[in-house]
Amino acid sequence: MVRFILSKLLYLVPTFLGITLIAFSFVRILPGDPVLLMAGERGVTPERHAELTAQLGYDKNVVLQYFDFLGRLFHGDFGNSLVTKKPVITEFLSLFPATVELGLCAIIIATLIGVPVGVLAAIKRGSWFDQVSMTTALVGFSMPIFWWGLLLIIFFSGILGWTPVSGRISLMYFFPDVTGFMLIDSLLSGQEGAFGSAVSHLILPSVVLATIPLAVIARQTRSAMLEVMGEDYVRTARAKGMPASRVIGIHALRNAMIPVVTTIGLQIGVLMAGAILTETIFSWPGIGKWMIDSISRRDYPVVQSGLLLIAGLVMVVNLLVDLTYGLINPRIRNT
């Protein structure tokens, strides 16, 4: 097992270096002089320009610049935002919980609905339930989620008036950030109605973000169940006279879950891409909206480090999924 983990970790090194290389070259090929952009509308004198260029290292050899960049990364220095002047990592960490909260709620919704629907559809293969649920899943999979979000806003916020249109909590409530997770902080604050407000703000964005993972999980669960249910050991269990619930619950589901767990883990990339759109529609103050805003403000250090941090995160989660996969399936570990 140690060898398996080590080999996986070793495998990550070139990928990580590749990611840093892409993030590094991004700023160098962008149109415009980064120093001029940093100076903004105030402009900059030629002397100051030269001074800043030297200070930021843009006058050095590109290879040297890259190693400087790598060196700073290993010291946890991700640069400062051009707009807010704050360290990028501080901004990232302060917005990150909002995206995690949204993403976790989405993946919980997707799993809690997707897995049972997939299992039922497989057990009742060919029934109306199978057909309706799989057609719905395909519609969900094909859904432009930015439009889906707008539709839900029209219906639930516009027509029914049930949910707010944007933000994480009503402006009526104010309490200190303890965990950064609004659901937990609102409970800790003890203010009446705060938790309800946080939930009502969270529900539509989570449903929108959950849509595509839900469809993928339901389809994957169904096909994994169908495959497993055709295996000899399931037939044997049935032949022994085991009750259907036990055959499905113990023999089939457990084995069918292996690819499903992987699928759920791999949804992190889908979630991050979805978060960009969902957070933009619902003005959700998370990483996705931060990236979009930084791109349109040409805040390059934020875009560069944000890209790096998000890709690193996706990479680490994928590694964890790989390791879990090896843990629950010994055949993978030993190959």
Added chain:
Amino acid sequence: MTDTTVKLSDAAIRRRMLAEFWFYFSQNRGAVLGLIVFILLVLIAVFAGLLAPHDPTVQYRDALLVPPMWEEGGRSAYVFGTDAVGRDMLSRLIYGAQYSLFIGIVVVSIALVGGIVIGLLAGFFGGWVDTVIMRVMDVILAFPSLLLALVLVAVLGPGLTNAMIAIAIVYQPHFARLTRAAVMSEMKREYVTAARVAGAGNLRLMFKTILPNCLAPLIVQATLSFSSAVLDSAALGFLGMGAQPPAPEWGTMLAEAREFILSAWWVVTFPGIAILVSVLAINLMGDGLRDALDPKLKRS
């Protein structure tokens, strides 16, 4: 003893393969429906000039935000109503089909050709070529696709062409990986060894001997990528990074409509339905193609 084997001509074999393909494809009703909708979409795009009642960019100043004709205040001249600057929604939707199909075709072609060449090189030569190529593909795959496309568009400058290039770059590793896997399994077959012994060169082996036998998974992936390309380019348009106004691209139309979501439902609803229906039709076709082309699934 009489010889009962019948030798079929190449054309006859091809006809049989097509017939077999159609047999499996047509068993999937959803796939046939998807195909019909897709053909309709192609016809709409091709004959947009004839079908559209108005010019998609002309602004009728006397008809701002007119509701669809069946709603109160609707006019028969504007079946699906008009947008905030008085352009006919139906005409814009019809012309939008051209954009979506064009984007899908361009993105898939670039990604497919690039991916096939890279995958063939990696799978055929193996060793360090394979290692380097696959590590580069891993790096691209480590980024969430929409995010990488967004950043690439920021580098290249917003616009439809750059959006298509960015999406194609992001999709290309999927094709490279599929091709590589298929090539590696085909390389072990006897017919490849036979061709090599007969003196076939590397290029001939790669493109004429091996590639045709790896096409099935690539066709399925191409269909799925087509629908994703339509979705992602609409998303980029929605975020202001894809096709630029006044282009009647469905995602861009949605972006322009955002501020009216609570006052004029039609400007938001119709472009979204157009995207959903086209993507759904292509995905249905993709499912049918996979069933028809995957021998493992055929007899299950």
